[in-house]
Amino acid sequence: MAFDQLSDRLQMALRRMTGKARLTEKDIEEMMREVRLSLLEADVNFKVVKSFTKEVKEKALDEKIIKGLNPGQQVIKIVHDELKNLLGGDTAEYAVKSDALTTVMLTGLQGSGKTTTAGKLALYMRKKHAVKPLLVALDVYRPAAIEQLVTLGQQLDIPVFEQGIDAKPELIAKAAIAYAKAHGHTFVIFDTAGRLHIDEAMMDELTRIKNTVNPDEIFLVLDAMTGQDAVSVADHFHGSLSVTGSIITKLDGDTRGGAALSLRHVTGVPIKFMGLGEKLDALEVFHPERMAGRILGMGDMMTLIDKVTDNVDEDDMMTLMEKMSSGKFNYNDFLKQLKMIKRMGSLGGLMKLIPGMNKVTKNATIDDKQIVYVEAMIQSMTTHERKDPALVKRSSSRRRRIAQGSGRRVAEVNRLIDNLDQQVQTFKRMSTMDPSQIDPKNPMKNIPAQAPNKRKKGKGKNRGGFRF
């Protein structure tokens, strides 16, 4: 898809109206068309898109011009803010009853991730709110569903209440409450069977469970990849159960997750948590701001930051930084750095998370193989050469040998040498800066400009720049 990012789309529309100090109603209408398409591509339901663009258009017409933003950016800002508001304003922390038993019921379609979420939620609540959780297996239909929950319980060391597959779910639920009270559990999670929202008999079962245990919270668990049908699902579940909140799962995928907006629009209840992976600690409080950026395809800085912090060993990083600032950075460190980057997944995928990088990645295809080539070149160096970059820099015969050993060209080895130099240079400039002067909104602003590039363009030795 050529223009699947809202910012790209708006830029296209803007090209037709450059030079205007203020946008006319017609201009805004044209931009709203792009907003509409972008939201539809993110799987926001078309009815929700309709009412949303109408509101944004009115806001955009009223808006004064904000200094420093061009009209396109301004529209994006309005859209982003409005999305964030619709998704629930600020992050809401979860509240538990401190004295008594809190009960939570998880509902949703088949395969939305209820059982995994039940395990995650139990762990989360135990960690953050020091509750004593109990998991209750109410899925008596899917083969081995109970076993799945029991296994999760064992992994987390959280007890699971189950009565096999022959008992009625509402009766199991009732017995579970009694069990929880008798054994001092303070937080009970009911894992119900997945069902279609139009299956009346199964929906009735949920109502019976609800009436029996009268849960404090009823969560609708929804797959982030859900398409236009999210509206219908949310409508039915909310209609028959009056859910109190929702949980969006599988947000660690690359879906833009417009279903979250549809869900929120239909039910009006807050989205409380988001599931971010198969590991049992991959559950977080929902962040409307992050979600808004994601739906708009504006890149997700937060996810990037999370990814980096998850995969980078802090000690390793500190050693690397020390080495860089003292100018002792060598090829061994370079190799280490590459490994860290590799652990975070494909470079292209990583770049997409950075706002504004979408366009860059589109034009210059980032070749993950480059990393492999660089590794091969470094591995073709002797241990001495790796420790002392100057050796390679001085001797053309060494460079030729490395090129031959790694199956790359000498020019590429030269670029690698430049690249190492550049990294050290950049880091030296950064480390001489006063941290208090860094503008949090634009951290790169005060970094002194790079020394003019002396390299000549064209082909031949030492020409052209090394690009990842």
Added chain:
Amino acid sequence: MGFIQKLFQSKKAKQRAQKYRIGMEKTRERVFGRLDELLAAGAPIDEPLFEEIEEIFIAADMGVDVVLSLVEHLRNTVALKRIRDAASLREEIVEAMFERYVQGDIVDTNLDVDHPLSVLLFVGVNGVGKTTTIAKVAHLLQAQGKRVMMVAGDTFRAGAINQLRVWSERVGCDFFDKPQGIDPSSVMFDAIQKAKATDVDVLLCDTAGRLQNKTNLMKELEKIHRVIGREIPDAPHETLLVLDATTGQNGMSQAKVFNEVTRLSGVVLTKLDGTAKGGIALAIKETLNIPIKLIGLGEKLDDLDYFDIEEYIYGMFSDLVT
């Protein structure tokens, strides 16, 4: 005689179509019922009408790009053929969808299971219904006289192996597993050795659900695929992407990435008995030329059918035809 009538004149076709009709009833009522109203005889063909048609297709998750070009095509056809009556637009819509799906080819939905030992690999993201689909396919192939063995390749998710085991007992077919947590490629390797030693005809290989942007998991899948191909040339004979009909535009990304890693031979569209339409599968066929082979229409063993574009369209538009 109109195009649709021609498709459904044989009695047998009508009977098969009946199953789609029931399965897709909700789809039809909720989405295409509106189209029916819209195209009531006498309505003028104008821009608002095209916009409404556009929305109806978007609501079916067919994807913005595909829908825009389809509606553009309709606009041109209307101008070219000088169609003035909205009612006759119905046929144009059905015909356009049909042509865009088959793209001049003969779309074969039969599974390639006639080798001495055929291997079918099932892949997809989490929670789409891979395990249930395998049970249904096993049931289908056994009815055709094949000896089937299920291979529990999901060694990651808790309870996955037993879920498949229970199904194999219900279907009454062979079952192969190794302990949880073991490298799935080794499960495939051992299963193939065992199948070679017995007279099993078809291996149905389950895999753990994985999101397509998880590099390591996709590498693991690549290895599974490679190991199977090394043991039996040309295997897996089918690699089927199991796709949840409720999936939106992400389905395209799933198809693209899984296709790069495992060369998909087809799509299984599950959960079509809900209100979702699975329109993204049509977009996948159009963009990547990966056909939909099977559809899941419920939780029972025989709630599986070969995909038939004619019946699918008929299921969507049957109210318009009669």
